[in-house]
Amino acid sequence: SDFDLVIRNGRIATASDVFAADIAVRDGVIAALGKGLAPGKREIDAAGRWVLPGGIDSHCHVEQLSGMGLMCADDFYSATVSAAFGGTTTIIPFAAQHRDMKIPEVVADYGKLAREKAVIDYGFHLILANPDDTALQTDLPKAIRDGITSLKVYMTYDKLKLDDHQLLDVLSVAAREQALVMVHAENHDMIRWLAHRLLEQGHTAPKFHAVAHDPLAEAEATNRAIALSRLLGVPLLIVHVSGQEAIHTIRRAKQRGAAVYAETCPQYLFLTAEDLDREGLQGAMFCCSPPPRDKESQEAVWAGMKDGTLYTYSSDHAPYRFDKSGKLPKGDATTFKEMANGVPGLELRLPLLFSEGVMAGRISMQEFVALTATNHAEMYGLSGRKGTIAVGADADLGIWNQDREITVTATMLHDNVGYTPYEGRQLKGWPEIVINRGRVVIENNELKVERGSGQFLKRKPSDMLADPTGISAAVARQMLRSLVGMGGPA
Ligand code: DUC
Ligand code: ZN
Ligand code: ZN
Ligand code: ZN
Numbered sequence: 001s002d003f004d005l006v007i008r009n010g011r012i013a014t015a016s017d018v019f020a021a022d023i024a025v026r027d028g029v030i031a032a033l034g035k036g037l038a039p040g041k042r043e044i045d046a047a048g049r050w051v052l053p054g055g056i057d058s059h060c061h062v063e064q065l066s067g068m069g070l071m072c073a074d075d076f077y078s079a080t081v082s083a084a085f086g087g088t089t090t091i092i093p094f095a096a097q098h099r100d101m102k103i104p105e106v107v108a109d110y111g112k113l114a115r116e117k118a119v120i121d122y123g124f125h126l127i128l129a130n131p132d133d134t135a136l137q138t139d140l141p142k143a144i145r146d147g148i149t150s151l152k153v154y155m156t157y158d159k160l161k162l163d164d165h166q167l168l169d170v171l172s173v174a175a176r177e178q179a180l181v182m183v184h185a186e187n188h189d190m191i192r193w194l195a196h197r198l199l200e201q202g203h204t205a206p207k208f209h210a211v212a213h214d215p216l217a218e219a220e221a222t223n224r225a226i227a228l229s230r231l232l233g234v235p236l237l238i239v240h241v242s243g244q245e246a247i248h249t250i251r252r253a254k255q256r257g258a259a260v261y262a263e264t265c266p267q268y269l270f271l272t273a274e275d276l277d278r279e280g281l282q283g284a285m286f287c288c289s290p291p292p293r294d295k296e297s298q299e300a301v302w303a304g305m306k307d308g309t310l311y312t313y314s315s316d317h318a319p320y321r322f323d324k325s326g327k328l329p330k331g332d333a334t335t336f337k338e339m340a341n342g343v344p345g346l347e348l349r350l351p352l353l354f355s356e357g358v359m360a361g362r363i364s365m366q367e368f369v370a371l372t373a374t375n376h377a378e379m380y381g382l383s384g385r386k387g388t389i390a391v392g393a394d395a396d397l398g399i400w401n402q403d404r405e406i407t408v409t410a411t412m413l414h415d416n417v418g419y420t421p422y423e424g425r426q427l428k429g430w431p432e433i434v435i436n437r438g439r440v441v442i443e444n445n446e447l448k449v450e451r452g453s454g455q456f457l458k459r460k461p462s463d464m465l466a467d468p469t470g471i472s473a474a475v476a477r478q479m480l481r482s483l484v485g486m487g488g489p490a
Helices: 076-085 103-117 133-145 164-177 188-200 207-212 215-232 244-255 266-270 282-286 295-307 349-359 365-379 473-483
Strands: 003-008 011-013 018-020 022-026 029-034 040-045 050-053 055-060 088-096 125-127 150-154 180-184 236-238 260-264 397-407 426-436 439-443
Touching: 011 365, 050 365, 055 076, 055 349, 055 365, 076 088, 076 103, 076 426, 076 439, 088 103, 088 426, 103 125, 103 133, 133 164, 150 164, 164 180, 164 215, 188 207, 188 215, 215 236, 215 244, 215 260, 244 260, 244 295, 260 295, 266 295, 266 349, 295 365, 349 365, 349 397, 349 426
Parallel strands: 003 040, 011 050, 055 088, 088 125, 125 150, 150 180, 180 236, 236 260
Antiparallel strands: 003 022, 011 018, 022 029, 050 397, 397 426, 426 439
């Protein structure tokens, strides 16, 4: 027969539509959409289930040394297996430079790790910690030509922080070379000063992490990063946006036509700073930077996702085990300053938003698809190929049972972290079959593909760089839809 795989009778959602159709796959690509398609070598009956684009997680840390010098608990095998079980078929983690490392070696090292272990497709962003002449004039342009078309820079952490002069250098070179700049926006000295005062007064418990990382430190740095990007007329993406002040700053800049985009994460929708206030050191399980905020900020994050101010929803999976060698790494370390910054989220990112967003009636199925897949493809140079269901796109699909109810436990997850911040939550909806380039990766709660079978994605430049107005057609569309109250049917 003509087709390798045909998925019949499912209800399909894209970022703009919901429709009933069958999907035929040949050579890993969607070859036909419609009714009465010819038989496939393999047939899947998706009656009563949703067929959605596989998730793209454009922010996760895998097999990486953090800014504090801590090694992640997940390698490219456990991370990609975990992602796949949760309906994600593409990840874009980081190839992370520290100041004494050469960029070509960093890129080669991470590339090798992923090539040998990943079970789903992957790209890389560069983390740039040392923007010297060699980096800016030679190594960065080369990495971009090789398909690493985005980079992350930091405004905080002693080992990673760039000053404003360096940020301007990076932004200008990135624009010339067609790379998208992602920024971790928190005011370094505000956090340092607050942490110093807290520790001085004996306030060492995990909950004080959230006090040191005040929302104003995020808002100040966000405003400054936007000003730097507007000075040069260069697009910018603010990662892991958490607080309502920062969200308002971003929305205002967008309304003035600035080419500023922003990402948020599950921890800012589903956790608050109160979660850090647990018995003993238990609060460390909820420690990430920026920290979870309050109920009002959670509402602001939902609103920001609805109106396009927050354009991508990523996990920021930063996995550290809750034990002495990982989460609280320095043997007898007991202060919030030494806790690893990061929470796991690769596997539950989609199920959390499906249940609490779509099933709870807060967002439409189209918005779910945009936030978890399509917008990431636009942002990171994968549009047309990933993140949608269309003829010619890679067959990356999740077949979701919206009636499946699960109770989250750490033991059901496939990462190597050993705990989940979402322990005990009741979720509705789960991806029962997950397909990457036409390969069934997950079925019957089992992994069906080999270690190393994921492919490196050489990415084109971000669609946002090709848009001279600074507001892409898709953002404009989404803003208009939400203004006129057309989220679309769930
Ligand atoms: N920034 C991240 O992006 N992830 C984890 C910690 C951090 O500071
Ligand atoms: Zn300079
Ligand atoms: Zn960060
Ligand atoms: Zn991160």
